[in-house]
Amino acid sequence: MERTAAVWGMTTAALAVSASAVVISVSGTAPGTASFWRCLMALPALVPAALWERRRSGAPSRRALLTAAVAGVLFAGDMLLWTQAISEVGAGLSTVLVNLQVVLVPVLAWLVDRERMTRSFFVCAPVMLAGVLCTAGLLDRAPAGADPVWGTVHALLAALCYSGFLFLLRRGGQGAPPVQPYVLVMVAATVASLAAGAWWYGLDLTPAAPALGWLALVALSSQIVGWLLVAVCSPKLSSQLGAVLLLLTPIGSVVLGAVVLGEHPSPWQLVGCALILAGAFRLAVARK
Template sequence: MSDEVSPRVPSGDQLRRRDLRVVVTGACILGLTSVLYELSGVSPSTGAFFRCLYALIPLGILVLVQRRRSSRSSISAPWIVKSLLAGAFLGIDLVLWHESIHSIGAGLSTVILNLQVLFVAILGYVVLRQRIGRELVASLPLLFVGVALVAGTSTTLTGSNPAVGVSFAVIAAGAYAVYIFLMGLATRAAGRTALPMFVSTGATALTAGAYGLVSGTLDLTPSLVAQGWLVLLALVSQVIGWLLVASASQRLPASAVAASLVLQSASALLFGAVMLAQTPTLVQLAGAGMILAGVVVATRIPAKKSSTTVVGKRMETSV
């Protein structure tokens, strides 16, 4: 008697857990964004423009590598428009969020920005009919209270027109949600990650650069020290962080990706403590714990009522 067992194929739940780990890792890496931007000391439009401009070089190399490995033509693929729009919306998000910080402070603007979780869930339901799960609904109090505690609820309104600052932050949250949603669609349509990221990053650079030129806030000759931080920001955030998120978002619901990205607030707290000597308070640490708990709840895979089945696995026995 001989038994022949075909290679084990991961189940759907196992693949989702793996993708969630990738997204969470990417979100934690993205927590470095605010720290590296602060170290660069440049304006919002300058930071957004150069971080994307420098990222195009390694992304372009990855595009060439992926293209050699695949014979699939993608010049006229339907994902191009989605990637361009996604990049434009990310540029709007980056500029408006930093502008809102000047009016309402970093704490409140960060809290409002995380409305993207709700906006992404609504987009998924309206466009793709993705069900808004009970897990996501149950996680929202933990996520929003946690972000509020990390950001600092005592932050005062510093600008002359707080209503404008709040409006900017809400629009930035909506633009961020559209970016997350469209990049998921683009990477699924393209069947790869680097090329849609390259296109969207170029669109973000153009959007931020255009705003900077019109507003007079774009500095085309930042100092060498500032450029060093911007190069690091490009590699860490725009390349490594977003590539990890985009690679897994091909298969995950947009709402799960959005909820995981809230971890940026908690990881930024850790990186700020290590790199900027910004010691977090007990309240902020409690908020970080609530964010972590909220992400766990939001991305929890519901237990199946039926008996466990193995997807893609087949055993054949011959005598």
């Protein structure tokens, strides 16, 4: 029963997060602004939940809190780089590229935990790399996106940060109360987004009311619902099943990008998208 609830929780989380790329694009805000405000506006709802958990289950260990702080910094890097990629390669394709985490997380598990690499990894990784090249528009005369090459670079760097974030979020949530570390993830991400946004990615501390409204929607769908559910549910599932369920995020983003934003990837970019998703799915279900 607990596993079934976790599956539905992860499914809900993936679909909730899938809308964030489109909503951020509609908001028209810079990466620093979007990353800072989406985390900050989630805290008033998350902090009471953390205090309730603390009274009920006690405080997490110092190691869990340190892991959460590092995960928060990586999450900020993921948000900043990915938001930059949205304007360059599109909401849908940028989200597909970021989900190369299905390849990168096993590499982290091998490097850190000495988890065995399977034959499927070495078969699927080149297929997904070919998908990246197609998605970047290297085979097109007029690929979709304002700057698909740099968009791909930023999305791949975001994938590295995203992979580290997921690895630490799942690892830190095993055998520990999940909400308190997650709130620390959001606090660390808020501070890191504030610092990096002011330095590089553009930060507006007084965005217009319409933009703030869109970012509040992202905070609700992603930070309060989506990623909190991932923090709670992912430790209860195998890494393989969790990875498969998170693939609903890029699929939803591609569909919403086409319907809401009118994004029309080129045929080669769609081929690249399909290669990445097919390789990621095969890799996830084959990791045993």
